[in-house]
Amino acid sequence: MKKTFDIAIIGGGVIGMSLARALAARGAELALFDASVSVPPATNAAAGMLAPSFEHGHGGDCVSEALYHFGAHSLSLWPNYAAALEEETGQFIDFRGDGALGLAYTEAHANELGEQASRVAARGGDASIISGDDARAMEPALSKEILCALWAPNDAQVDPKRLLIALRAAVEKKAVQLFPEKVARIDVEDNGPRCTTFSGEAFSARKIVVAGGAVSGLVDAGLVFPVKGDATAIEIEEGFLTRVVRAPGAYLCPKAGGRLVIGASEEYGRDGDAVDAKAIETLQANAAIAAPQLKGSKELERWTGLRPGTPDAAPILGQTDTGVYLALGHYRNGVLHAPASAQEMTALILDGEASEYLESFNPSRFGKDKALQHG
Numbered sequence: 001m002k003k004t005f006d007i008a009i010i011g012g013g014v015i016g017m018s019l020a021r022a023l024a025a026r027g028a029e030l031a032l033f034d035a036s037v038s039v040p041p042a043t044n045a046a047a048g049m050l051a052p053s054f055e056h057g058h059g060g061d062c063v064s065e066a067l068y069h070f071g072a073h074s075l076s077l078w079p080n081y082a083a084a085l086e087e088e089t090g091q092f093i094d095f096r097g098d099g100a101l102g103l104a105y106t107e108a109h110a111n112e113l114g115e116q117a118s119r120v121a122a123r124g125g126d127a128s129i130i131s132g133d134d135a136r137a138m139e140p141a142l143s144k145e146i147l148c149a150l151w152a153p154n155d156a157q158v159d160p161k162r163l164l165i166a167l168r169a170a171v172e173k174k175a176v177q178l179f180p181e182k183v184a185r186i187d188v189e190d191n192g193p194r195c196t197t198f199s200g201e202a203f204s205a206r207k208i209v210v211a212g213g214a215v216s217g218l219v220d221a222g223l224v225f226p227v228k229g230d231a232t233a234i235e236i237e238e239g240f241l242t243r244v245v246r247a248p249g250a251y252l253c254p255k256a257g258g259r260l261v262i263g264a265s266e267e268y269g270r271d272g273d274a275v276d277a278k279a280i281e282t283l284q285a286n287a288a289i290a291a292p293q294l295k296g297s298k299e300l301e302r303w304t305g306l307r308p309g310t311p312d313a314a315p316i317l318g319q320t321d322t323g324v325y326l327a328l329g330h331y332r333n334g335v336l337h338a339p340a341s342a343q344e345m346t347a348l349i350l351d352g353e354a355s356e357y358l359e360s361f362n363p364s365r366f367g368k369d370k371a372l373q374h375g
């Protein structure tokens with residue numbers, strides 16, 4: 001078995017896979033370790049909203065200017081990224097660049113949406129308030145109780161499960177060597193870094209990147225921690241809704257094949273794979289307030305996932321003082337951020353170039369020496 005590589009990536013979610021694809025396209029010889037059998041990727045739990053407008057200021061966090069612009073920049077990469085990935089692999093990923101609607105039923109909701117529109121406009125984004133009738137003209141299934149809506153024409157969506165299948169196919173085509181193994185530790189020695197799997201195999205690489213999501217066991221738990229989210233999918237007729245709808249207490253994301261993804265709860269610091277039945281009931285009830293014909297629809301599945309949270313809700317992209325690279329902590333927006341994260345990390349790893357985004361998201365903002373558990 002080959003045990004020496006140019007670059008080893010730890011983690012095969014959307015962030016690790018996108019980075020592997022980008023690095024392999026530049027000719028790097030790569031190993032990718034992924035423990036998805038024991039640690040399921042958050043990517044498969046995501047709704048796939050590509051939503052810098054709606055996410056800006058979510059829950060009082062995600063407010064930084066750099067984070068908004070990083071999300072908007074990544075969104076601008078998405079149409080070409082999706083088209084190239086589909087072309088390369090022949091896999092349909094259900095990318096839809098048809099905007100998103102946020103609903104208000106009360107004056108209080110309307111005020112919140114107004115503030116959101118102003119926040120986005122202040123950053124140079126496009127978000128406006130439209131009437132309930134205009135929202136229903138776009139999506140006739142929506143409730144007549146809607147007072148007004150926030151219309152974000154540039155927000156988009158993709159199907160994350162299809163995306164991950166396509167990314168995997170892309171990296172396999174590029175001869176990235178995939179190891180379905182969990183990495184137990186990273187050691188940085190004089191002759192370079194080395195990672196060792198739980199089965200005891202050691203691999204060396206000139207550069208190692210940790211992209212292991214919320215619970216890799218390799219990064220200080222105060223820096224990247226799980227934020228558990230439950231979600232569900234119900235059956236709809238194709239075309240019942242066409243675009244993302246963000247209602248009070250639930251978002252609704254129509255996917256190909258008559259599947260409507262409804263999400264999501266949010267519990268800080270919680271991990272585990274148990275789905276909270278009460279949270280699912282509440283999400284389904286809130287979805288049926290937004291689109292009343294959904295009441296009683298057949299549930300297809302329910303699941304939970306662990307978002308990789310960080311203390312300031314922004315990703316951690318860069319290099320620690322031990323030389324190990326981190327591509328972590330994309331929290332609620334890893335699918336949105338994947339193209340830009342891969343682009344920025346590739347420039348850093350292969351060319352030593354750090355853009356202003358990387359300066360904002362550098363691990364040193366938390367104290368470099370604390371970043372790695374092992375190193």
Ligand SMILES: Cc1cc2nc3c(=O)[nH]c(=O)nc-3n(C[C@H](O)[C@H](O)[C@H](O)COP(=O)(O)OP(=O)(O)OC[C@H]3O[C@@H](n4cnc5c(N)ncnc54)[C@H](O)[C@@H]3O)c2cc1C
Binds near residue numbers: 263
């Ligand atoms: C309910 C829910 C809804 C979401 N909705 C959206 C959305 O609409 N839009 C959006 O942009 N984002 C969304 N997110 C967030 C998004 O899913 C994450 O930000 C993103 O998936 C993080 O990707 P990642 O590659 O960093 O981590 P992951 O997808 O978690 O992948 C990490 C991988 O690393 C592997 N791994 C971990 N440790 C090791 C190790 N030591 N050795 C080897 N392998 C290891 C794991 O097995 C896993 O496969 C949502 C998340 C949840 C939970």
